[in-house]
Amino acid sequence: MQQEPPRISLVSPEAPIATPTHGGRAKCLQRLVRLELPVPRTVALSFACVRDVAHGRPPDTAQILAAFPEDALLCVRPSSEDPDWGGPGAILNIGMNAARRAALAETLGQEAATRLYLRFVQAYALHVARLDPDVFEAFEDDGPEALQQALDAYEDEAEEPFPQDRAVQLAAVLRSMARAWDGTSARLLRQARGAPADAGLGLVVQEMAFGLGQGECGSGVLQLVSSETGVPRITGRYLRQSQGREALDHADAALFLERDMRGPSLEERAPEAFAELVGYARLMREKLREEMQVEFTLEDGRLYILDGVRVSRTPRAALRIAVALAEDGIIPREEALMRIEPGALSELLHRQVAPGTRRNRLARGVAASPGAASGRVVFSAEAAQAAAARGEAAVLVRRETSPSDIRGMHAAVAVLTERGGMTSHAAVIGRGLGLPCVVGASELRFHTRKKTLVAPDGRTLREGDIITVDGTTGDVLAGAPAMVEAALDDAFQTFLAWADELRDIGVRANADTPADAQTARNFEAQGIGLCRTEHMFFEADRLTPMREMIFADTPEDRRAALERLLPMQRSDFIELFRIMQGQPVCIRLFDPPLHEFLPTDRAGMRELADALDLPLSDVTRRVEALGEYNPMLGMRGVRLGIAVPEIYDMQARAIFEATVEASREGAPVVPEIMIPLVSARREVELVKTRIDAVAAAVMTEKNARLDYRLGVMVETPRACLRADEIAQHAAFLSFGTNDLTQMTYGLSRDDAGRFMSAYVTQGVFAEDPFHVLDTDGVGELLQIAAERGRAGRPDIVLSICGEHGGNAESIAFCRQAGFDYVSCSPFRVPVARLAAAQLAI
């Protein structure tokens, strides 16, 4: 049987004190004692001891007090396993009574002695005896009259005189702190911060260093780096004639440490103590392997170190701190990489609402694409473009977005939609563009015709009003709060370079446009894993030939329209190949249903009738004829490729001609061509035959050789099950887990947002399966497909290109299944690089 740790231990270098039995603070203090820092005498009470006290067993005060001089004043502070779980506030100056006041008046002076006693009576009354705060917080000064009033009030309220015996005081303090930890609200609070239900509390009893009295006296905190940026800079607070954490709460501007413009500082008043303090902070950094905030007290010029706590930090500071610790040889690189949660990186890639800024929240939706941006509300893509042309920032507000909003999205600084979830159109495009996006904000009432947006509290926003979309938190805020800029600095680059050295799964980006491709390169993606070509057809100059192609009556007419699109597609690909400099580029052939390119309202139809020189009735009839009951399961993807093969022919030609041209000027290009929405081998055979023919034709015409790789996008359950035969015609399989999730669950990716939160809160789904891969169901299909795919073709390359590719848990699954790479939105690439490295460590 394991021996129970000592319940009460003097904190000494040898004492058996550990974090899981005595808490983090006790353990840290022991480390400071081992470093021979001037820590006042300290006794640690174990979790078991405190638990018994909470349950009514009196603490062994005699044993505790035996460790301290008879006249020492004491303080008690909480020591939970993780400091972030909180705990009851510290109680200082235990042992103060009338006699000690008289004695201390001799050494510290009358004023300091009175103040110490008053503080203790107040703290004891409020936190131990739990008397009325209105009575004990109301004293105007720290003088003898206030003390007498406090003692009288105590006697009145508690119906007994203020206890004078140090042991009695200590026992009561310990009991009240132990019970406070056991209270329901404290428990709920710490559970919300990740503490287990049975988290224990230790307590540390420490001899007081006064911080009050003769000579240079005071207390404060010091750290070596900025909590905001992590940049080395001595910061902190110091308040003369103060105790505990008073310096932190004090609004006095003269609280500072280093010499600067504001007048005498601690460094000037007590240069030796200051130098000693900075030296201790450096020693703690090195030996505790962490940036620490040092809590100190000066008593008549003599320095005491009371405690050290991990410096609080923003994600950007956390990264810089981790890199600096590794560069200084204090921690290994692997540990630096493990110290940053991958998701936190995405905060560095975008502007954010400045921490600590008051948030004037209108509503909350799904945080679909991180970063924050402020702009004027506009209700149409056209208005967003017009605003951009005027140089104004616009937030595009739509019920949901469709491909026809793309140009408006490009022009906007952020997007807000009423409907949709993590894989809705707005979310996917927003992440691709690095555009802050909140979707599914159904708390707001969207009156897009009346051009108003009504918040749950009744506030009404009109076109032109300024709002902020915070895609990191899902908040929609009124007005424009202060922001902090993205932080792609040296520390960031160094950190990710270390990640790349360690990871063993590739990371590519989903990139549709040259701008996306450039972002992908900037974030050092190893190629493009998915280029959704249809986005290239929404440009203004392409929409008309595209629509002509859709309306063509004969293959010849269709080919003529496609002829006009060909050079545009070719130049798109040349540019992508050029930007990617010989890295792999995987191009997906046309995927969406054709009607997405057609207008939905009368005005649009009329415009189209004009452009195509057709009667309006003709246009309306044809648009209607192209409508489908269930377009996501209708004529799209490879089905379109087989029914209207000229589209794929044109795309293949554009790819091959671009390949020849780009290879002439730069690194040789081996394009990857991917067929979407496959469910049967024969589909692949048919498309492959035609593409091979186009490749042969281009080689002859251009008198050039070219290589390409044809692959299949696995997005239907049947393609997973038949991966063996499909793989025989495919050099690679890339799992489109957005559609695969949709089809496996029979759950519309565009409509799931409406009930997803109800499903997650009631535990039907642990997570939104469009966000975190459902490893049980969809994952099983992936595994089956990977296994069968390899059986069909042992050297098959496997990857994932759905939105899950940028999610750490999903990457873990892909790595386990032996995938070669993941492909994700360009702005998720750094997150994926780190997540992949952590899996390999």
Ligand code: PEP
């Ligand atoms: C997918 O379905 O996972 C995918 C990547 O394709 P899209 O999102 O374009 O349907």
Ligand code: MG
């Ligand atoms: Mg898909």
